[in-house]
Amino acid sequence: MVAMEILLCVENYDLAATLDSGQAFRWQKENDSWVGIIGKHWVRLTQTPDGIRAVTAAPVADWNFLREFLQTEIDLAAVLKTFPDDEPMRAAVAACPGLRLLKQDPWECLASFILSSTKQIVQIRQIIALLCERFGERLAPQPPISSGFFYAFPTPEKIARLTEAELRACKMGFRAPNLLAAARQIAEGKFDLEKIRRLDYAEARAELMKLRGVGGKIADCVLLFAYGFDSAFPVDVWIERALQQLYFPRRRASEPRLRLFAATHFGPHAGYAQQYLFHYMRTKLN
DNA sequence: GCCCAGGTGAAGC
DNA sequence: GCTTCACATGGG
Numbered sequence: 001m002v003a004m005e006i007l008l009c010v011e012n013y014d015l016a017a018t019l020d021s022g023q024a025f026r027w028q029k030e031n032d033s034w035v036g037i038i039g040k041h042w043v044r045l046t047q048t049p050d051g052i053r054a055v056t057a058a059p060v061a062d063w064n065f066l067r068e069f070l071q072t073e074i075d076l077a078a079v080l081k082t083f084p085d086d087e088p089m090r091a092a093v094a095a096c097p098g099l100r101l102l103k104q105d106p107w108e109c110l111a112s113f114i115l116s117s118t119k120q121i122v123q124i125r126q127i128i129a130l131l132c133e134r135f136g137e138r139l140a141p142q143p144p145i146s147s148g149f150f151y152a153f154p155t156p157e158k159i160a161r162l163t164e165a166e167l168r169a170c171k172m173g174f175r176a177p178n179l180l181a182a183a184r185q186i187a188e189g190k191f192d193l194e195k196i197r198r199l200d201y202a203e204a205r206a207e208l209m210k211l212r213g214v215g216g217k218i219a220d221c222v223l224l225f226a227y228g229f230d231s232a233f234p235v236d237v238w239i240e241r242a243l244q245q246l247y248f249p250r251r252r253a254s255e256p257r258l259r260l261f262a263a264t265h266f267g268p269h270a271g272y273a274q275q276y277l278f279h280y281m282r283t284k285l286n
Numbered sequence: 287g288c289c290c291a292g293g294t295g296a297a298g299c
Numbered sequence: 300g301c302t303t304c305a306c307a308t309g310g311g
Contacts, residue, residue, distance in 0.1 A: 022292055117293035123309060124292080173307025178294090215294045236292040254301070278292075 002059045009051040010072040014098030016047065018070075021279045023102055023225045025112050025125045026132070026153075038069050039105065040152050042139055045070075057139075071103050079230075082267040088246035089266075089273060092280035099279055101272060102225060106193045107186065108153040109226035110208070113218045114179050115172050123171075128153075130170040135159065159183035178213025185211070201229050216259075224271040233262040233270045242277045 019027040019034050027036040033046040042057040043066065054066055067073060076098070083089045115131075116124050135158055136151030159167070160183040167176035185191040191211065196204045201223065208219040220234035235243075235258060243258045253261070266273040 113292080116291095118291050118306085119293095119308080120291045120310070122291095126309090168307085171308065174305085175293095175307080213294065217293060221292070234292070237290090238292065256300085282292095 002061045004057075004059050005053070005055050006060075006063050006066070007048065007051055007053050008063075008067065008070065008072050010070075011051075012076050012098045013047075013052065013070075013072065013100055014096060015045060015052055017096050017098065017279060018100045018102065019045070021099060021275065022121050022282070023221075023275070024104060025121070025128045037139065037150055037152060038065060040137070040139060041065065042150050068103055071100055074100065076100065079269045079272050082269050083273050083276075084265055084267065088242075089276070092273075092276040095280045095284060096276065099276055101230075101275055103228055104226045105153070106196065106222065106226040107156055110182065110193070110211075110214075110218075110222045111153070111159075111179055113221045114182060114211075114213050115175050116221075117175060117213070117218070127170055127172050131167075131172075134166075134170065135162065156183040156186040160187035175213060178211075181212045182214075196223075196227060201231055204229065205232070220271075224274075230269045230271045231263070233259070233266065233274045235259055235262065236278075238278055238281045239274060242281045246277075 015034065016029075019036070020029075024036075027034045029035075030044070033044050035042075035044050037043070041060070044055045046053045046055075052070065052072070054063075060066075080093060083093065112124065112128055115127050119127070132151040132153055133149075135154040137154075139150045139152060159179065162180065164176050164180055167180055170176075172179065182191070186193060196207060199207060204223055204227065205216070205219045208214050208222055209216065214222075217234050217236055220232040223229040224232040224234060233239075235255060240255065240258060243261065244253060247261065247265075248258075262270060262274070
C-alpha cells in the first residue's frame with residue numbers, strides 16, 4: 001500500500017547502536033529518532049516497543065528498500081548462536097544484544113571507506129557530509145519536521161567529473177586521488193560493482209583490492225556492510241587491539257596471524273562477531 | 287607541539 | 300614474511 005509511514009515489526013533490534021556503530025556515516029540523531037538518506041529516500045526512523053517506525057518525505061509504494069537496508073528479516077538469535085562460546089564474545093554480545101549489520105549501497109559504502117583510512121569516525125562523517133552537500137543531488141521537496149537540506153550520495157559519474165582539488169577541498173587529504181580514481185574506473189565501466197555479487201569471498205576481496213587505496217581492511221568493510229559477505233572480518237586498529245587483548249594477552253600476534261585466527265574462530269558469521277567486538281571495544285569504559 | 291585516527295602502498299631488510 | 304614510513308587533517 002502506498003504510504004509515507006510504516007511499522008516494521010522486529011525484535012531484538014537496537015536501532016541507535018546499529019546506525020551509530022561506524023558502519024554507516026550519514027545518520028543523524030534528532031530527539032528520539034534517526035534521520036538519514038537511503039538512495040533518494042529521506043527517512044526518519046524511530047524505535048518503538050514493536051519494532052521500527054519509518055516516516056518518509058514522499059509516498060512509498062514498495063518498502064523493500066528499507067527492509068533490505070535495515071536487514072530486519074535476519075534471524076539475529078540464529079546468528080548469535082553460531083558465535084564461539086567464550087568469555088570475550090559473551091561480554092561483547094551482552095553489552096549490546098540488538099546490534100545488527102546494515103546492507104548498504106556498494107558505491108556509497110566503498111567511497112565512504114576509501115575516505116575512512118586513518119580518520120576518526122567523527123571526521124569521516126564530516127568529510128562525507130561535505131562531499132554530499134557540495135556534489136550530491138539536492139533532494140526535493142524539503143523534508144517535513146526536520147532542519148536543513150538533504151542530499152543524495154554523489155554518484156560515481158558526478159565525482160568522476162570533478163578535479164582532485166575539488167575533492168581535497170572536502171578535507172579528504174591524500175584520499176582524494178583514490179576516490180577520484182575509483183569513481184572514474186566505475187563511471188567508465190572499467191570496474192563493475194555488480195560483478196562483485198557473483199564472486200566468492202576471496203575473489204570479491206581480490207577484485208576490490210585492485211582499486212587504489214583499497215586494501216584488505218576496506219575491502220572487508222565493503223564486502224560485509226554492502227554485499228552481505230558475513231565471513232568478511234575487517235581488522236582495523238580497534239579489532240586488532242580487541243583480538244590482541246582478549247585472545248592473545250601474553251604473546252604478540254601479527255596481523256596475518258590475527259586474520260587467520262579470526263577466519264577460523266568466529267564461525268560462518270564472523271563479520272557479525274567482528275561488529276560486536278568493535279562496538280564493545282569502543283563503548284566500554286576502560 | 288605531541289599523538290592518534292574503522293589504512294594503504296612502497297621500500298627496506 | 301615483518302617493520303617502517305609518508306600520506307592530509309583535525310581532535311584531545
